[in-house]
Amino acid sequence: MVSAHQVNQCTWLTSSGASQMELVVIDWFRRWLEYPETAGGLMTSGGSAASLEALVAAREAAGNPDNATVYMSDQSHSALVRAARIIGIPDENARLIQTDARYRLDSEALKHAIEQDRSAGYKPVAVCANAGASSTGAIDPLETMADLCEAEGIWFHVDAAYGGFAVITERGKPLLRGIGRADSIGLDAHKLFYQPYEAGCLMVKDLGTLERAFAVRHDILQDTVWGANHPNFSDRGLQLSRSVRALKIWMSVQIFGMAAFRRAVSKGLELAAQAEDYIRNSNTLEMLLPGSLGIVCFRVNPGHADLDESALDAINKKVLVRIFWEDRAFISSTNLWEKFSLRLCIVNYTTSWDDVLETLDAIERFGNEALPD
Ligand SMILES: Cc1ncc(COP(=O)(O)O)c(C=O)c1O
Missing domain, CATH: 3.40.640.10 (Type I PLP-dependent aspartate aminotransferase-like (Major domain))
Known part of the structure; x- marks a missing residue:
């Protein structure tokens, strides 16, 4: 119009x-x-x-x-x-x-x-x-x-x-x-x-x-x-x-109606909180910072693997590339205290928990596959 x-x-x-x-x-x-x-x-x-x-x-x-x-x-x-x-x-x-x-x-x-x-x-x-x-x-x-x-x-x-x-x-x-x-x-x-x-x-x-x-x-x-x-x-x-x-x-x-907008914004914030819970309970993932306003910063860091920072950066970069090219999700990255961080930003009203879960699941899988033998 x-x-x-x-x-x-x-x-x-x-x-x-x-x-x-x-x-x-x-x-x-x-x-x-x-x-x-x-x-x-x-x-x-x-x-x-x-x-x-x-x-x-x-x-x-x-x-x-x-x-x-x-x-x-x-x-x-x-x-x-x-x-x-x-x-x-x-x-x-x-x-x-x-x-x-x-x-x-x-x-x-x-x-x-x-x-x-x-x-x-x-x-x-x-x-x-x-x-x-x-x-x-x-x-x-x-x-x-x-x-x-x-x-x-x-x-x-x-x-x-x-x-x-x-x-x-x-x-x-x-x-x-x-x-x-x-x-x-x-x-x-x-x-x-x-x-x-x-x-x-x-x-x-x-x-x-x-x-x-x-x-x-x-x-x-x-x-x-x-x-x-x-x-x-x-x-x-x-x-x-x-x-x-x-x-x-x-x-x-x-x-x-405003109720739909309120629901959509709230849902994004809730999905991010749910993602944060999932990450905190995962053996493969590590939260780098408490989430804020629908943004969740985390990385692959399996505790048992005992990896140094440069190995972790390399693994997380590989995971991001695979998410871009092989998965349906679009996530981004940032740097926190010179650590390469994956970053979920839930800002689409159609995003569901299934989408978030599928993404986190793929990140865990790609992360485990990227670990050194
Ligand atoms: C916090 C913040 N400020 C400013 C901007 C710039 O806004 P725009 O891209 O709409 O020009 C963005 C995003 O792009 C942002 O996230």
Whole structure:
């Protein structure tokens, strides 16, 4: 429908219906995040664009200072480092803060880095937290980081591209406590909300911060100013011409209902917990980290085989290759404490326990076959 109707959702004048629909969807997100009524946002291509727009808003809110720095964990998505680069903050001013034993940002190290930077004349413009780091699903200490940002007067951004929609479930909501204190939140409905690409979103606590950063009036758009209650989405982000990204979300919620979305997200989180139990009880597999938000990091490591780290890495790489080429599952890998880790990420609403079991079973089988004689 979006392609066939070819609506350009840049301004109210060209697309009042579609803009109204985006307002409705953004307002759903606002309520799910427990954001105040002053909050708003816009649909974006994805989490990367949301990160960029968030950092632009943060830099503008800080008065566009020289010597700007941004802070994020060493687990943050490359999208944030790239966003910092694009807004003119070089990699050496993007502070990658160390993480704890569960890959969550160490808030004492963050505090220390900010203090040091301030005394060296740097200007902190944003602190970015993960609400579901891509590698492990780690959730940074959102409340503590919000307290620090409030005390320091620094923009607090939460990259919830992966995990944000867990807030719609009973299991996920308490895990993300504090998210509503952020100045901005990046979301990806093409992840835990099962939408076709592209369905990203940036939410800001005070819509004015976005419009002050992005609205530029020029003559060709003079007819599009229709008064305070007719928003032009092009004033909120970097795109003028935009497709109608909210339609698929609006329609699928209308058709399937929120209960179906809650069930799907909960099911993914439960399947991951079940996978974790299975791995803990397996003689062949080893959990490397407690699971978080549907991501489970583990490896083949039969206790009796007494293998060193390089042998384990080699075996697990072989297993991954066999899963790719011989099995029906698509899993990925990551590195944890320099160990090669297999990584399940359950983010498809059609995934069943049989699929997960078949995958774990194949991993055990391939792992045992890869053991040295
Ligand atoms: C935590 C996180 N942030 C940002 C991104 C970037 O989002 P996108 O691929 O939608 O641009 C991703 C995933 O790709 C992600 O997992």
